[in-house]
Amino acid sequence: MNLRLIEPIHKGIGSTENSQKEFPAVGLEFGVLGPLEVNMNGRGLTVGGPRQRAVLSALLLSFNQVVSFDALIEKVWNGRPPSTARTQVAICIATLRKIFRTAGLDRETIITATPGYMLSLTGHSLDSLRFEQLVARATELTAENRPAPAADALRQALALWRGPALGGVYAPFAETEAARLDEQRMLAVEQLTALRLQLGEHQSVLGELQALVGACPLRDRLRYYLMLAQYRSGRRAEALTTFRDGMRHSIEEIGLELGTDLQALHDSILRDEFPQLDVPGIAVQQRDRQQTVPTQLPESDAYFIGRSREQWLMDDVLLDGSAQNHSPIAYITGSPGIGKTSLAVNWAHRTAHRFPDGQLFADLREGDTLGVLHRFLRQLGAEGPLPTEPADAAERYRGMLEGRRVLIVLDHASSYTQVRHLLPTSGGCCVLITGRANLDELMQKYRALRLRVAPLSDDESRETLTSVLRDARAEESPEATSRLAGLCGHTPLALRAAAARLLTKTHWRVLDLVRRLERSGDRLAELSIGDDSLRARLDRSMRELDPRVASAYRELSRLDDTDFDAAQAAQVLGTDLLEAEDLIETLVDAQLLEAVGRGGAWGEMRYRWQELVRLHALHCLTAATPCGAALTD
CATH class of the missing domain: 1.10.10.10 (Winged helix-like DNA-binding domain superfamily/Winged helix DNA-binding domain)
Known part of the structure; x- marks a missing residue:
């Protein structure tokens, strides 16, 4: 489909005058919904050369995820790389970083992370992500029978488009992704059209629909909407002509008659039955939303730093559960205060869009297995009396997960017995477990990924101190900051406590706290703040x-x-x-x-x-x- 043909229609159906003003730019603004572009403070940055554009596009399409060197090489050269491919990719990365720094960006956006690179979207924006969020919001509002705000959300989503996706990026992977994005755009156009018909805008949508059907004659849903709008606007003969034209086109092009929905609408028009709005798109969305979608993740850690290797391993193992008989499982373990829960929750938030049927979370220190099962069942939409035996509750819980794609996070597990009834059998679900116990039975019965979280690196420790401290003291004395990180054992919880002490003691230098910790007879007391120290x-x-x-x-x-x-x-x-x-x-x-x-x-x-x-x-x-x-x- 050539979406250039329907550019004028998009501006009519999908624009809103003030939509861009509602979302002020922060950091870099990446655009893929049209020609690839990067803006900062309203100024466009020049990303020159086909390889640079391909590398940047590949990183943007997997934002916040590690893309390996091999994957980048495959995408850029499509299986026929030169001997210098790794060097050329590294040069592209260095050039992109320089472009961002020259524009005034003072933090690293493209991060080196084994076995490749990761583009961190923190503090930046990506138009395709905003588009998906607005479409998802419109779907929720539609399910709640709120067509007017749903239509507004879709207008804002479609206003983000500037032309065919990923324009100027010439690589097979970009063409595939552009086709997917362009199809999402057309689905949003169809959804908005259905809502406008539901709101009674039959006449105002007529011209736009005629142009859309002309550009995309094989999209039955658009033809259905055009026939309905024509009939409700008093143009019965035109509606029947639209059906006949569609039938002829469908038979000539693909050898098939029009679908049953269109034929039923045609018969209703012939009998002059004023048809009620029976739009397949809206009806399906409302039925699907009858399934409760839990969103139970706790707030993400504001100071989460590093762990790129662990997240890459989790992506690799957990996001492809279709190849496994059981739901993929990761068990995150490590010493107290090392950041097990932070890693699990951060990864869960970053990948939540991959689990459209919801996210469940339980701190296993706060209740027995039966209590957790009861809570999960209610969150999944169970009504009436719940089973009083763990095995029976587990059976119902697994039945409700069947066919769904849900992320389940089980925090602070102390034994396999505690988690075994909470593990789903549906291959579409995914489980994250944190704890310090060995859980040998889990490893024996499931092909679980076991990740032992180590202390932070020196660079990550300094970054943690700087992010909490929010002033120049850590950067002004790098040697003292490194000594402080060592005295904290490069443990996130201790590092944050140290930074919090400096935060309240604005007259202290980093070296003052270092000397205090070195002299103290009880360093842990100095690094303990609050009940969860x-x-x-x-x-x-x-x-x-x-x-x-x-x-x-x-x-x-x-x-x-x-x-x-x-x-x-x-x-x-x-x-x-x-x-x-x-x-x-x-x-x-x-x-x-x-x-x-x-x-x-x-x-x-x-x-x-x-x-x-x-x-x-x-x-x-x-x-x-x-x-x-x-x-x-």
Whole structure:
């Protein structure tokens, strides 16, 4: 379909005079709904060269997701890359970054992320994303029987179009994506036309519909709307002629008669039955919306930084559940305060559009499995009495998920028993689980992705401190900022606490806090703010340990070497080697120690503390009342 033919019609049906004023520009404004363009502060940026435009388009079409080098090469050269392809892609990326910096952008938009690059849309805008959001809003308003605001939303959506999508990008992947976007545009035009008919605008829409049907003679729905508008405008003969022209065109072009909806409308017009508006598009949307669509995700972490590798792995495994017998599952684990929940919730928000039937979230510390099932069932639209046995409730829950594409986030899981009834059987769903337990049964029964979240890198730690602090102190003293990140163990929760202290102490330099932490006899106390501090989380972890393991946790804090082996641990614990290994491995499973590989002549496994965790264990060892003692009876 050549949408250039219906440009004038689009301006009539889909424009709104003030639509652009409602959404002020922020950062870079990327446009793909027409010729590819980039604007900043109302000024167009020149993105020259076909390869640069192809690379930028590929990144924009997968915004906030990592696109590998290999994928970029495939898209740009369509399977026939030169030997210098990787170098040329790197040059394109460097040139795009320079264009953005020269325009005055002071933050990186195209991020290097293994195994390629990611275009972060944070602080920027993309017209195709805004188009999808407005169309989705219009669908919701239509389902609520609010045709006037639904039509306004669609006018705003269509006003974003400037011509055929991705103009000036000459690559097969761009042509495929442009065809998809152009089809979405036509569907929005059809939806808006149906709403205008529902609002009684039969005569005003006539001219536009005639041009649309002329440009797209095989779109039955447009022909249906034109016949209905003609009949309701007192043009019965013209409506019948429109049907005959369509029948002739359909038989000549594809060898098929017109569809049953059009034939039924034709028969009603012949009998002079004033047909009620029975628009397939609206009717289907209202039936579909009878299914409740839960949106239960908590607010995304405002200071989420990094984790590009983890997100790339999650994208790769979780967003293609169709190839698996069971719903894809990822289990995110790591030490307390390391950012497991932040990663899960951030990824869930970023990919929520891939799960149109809803997102469910449960903090498993706040109720038993049956209670969670009951809540999920209600959110999915279950009515009447609910099953009182977990197995029965799980069966109904899985039945309601059948055929839907829902994202389920289960936070703070402590055992497989806790999550097994909450796992769907529908391949269209996806499950994210966070926790510190080993969940061996989950790994045994499902092909789950297990991600252990590590401390942040030095660069990510500095970025976290800068983003929370919101002034120049972190950037003015990079060496002190790096020392502060190290004293925080590169742990997000501790880094934010440190930045919060500096935020309230505006007269402190970063170096002042560094010196304070280095002198303090209780660094964790300095880095603990509020009831959900790192110390509080480590205390909870301690209380969950078996008393014998908790004792080993405290005693092993005497080992302040970079790493240690089971023989050193056995000496400190006063046990034999096998028992020491068992105790250490239990602490590794609880994410309180790290296994760091083998070393020495005998190749024995070596283990390591995260520094802040060791300081907590040491504090418990020296405290008058050991941490967690209240719950060991």
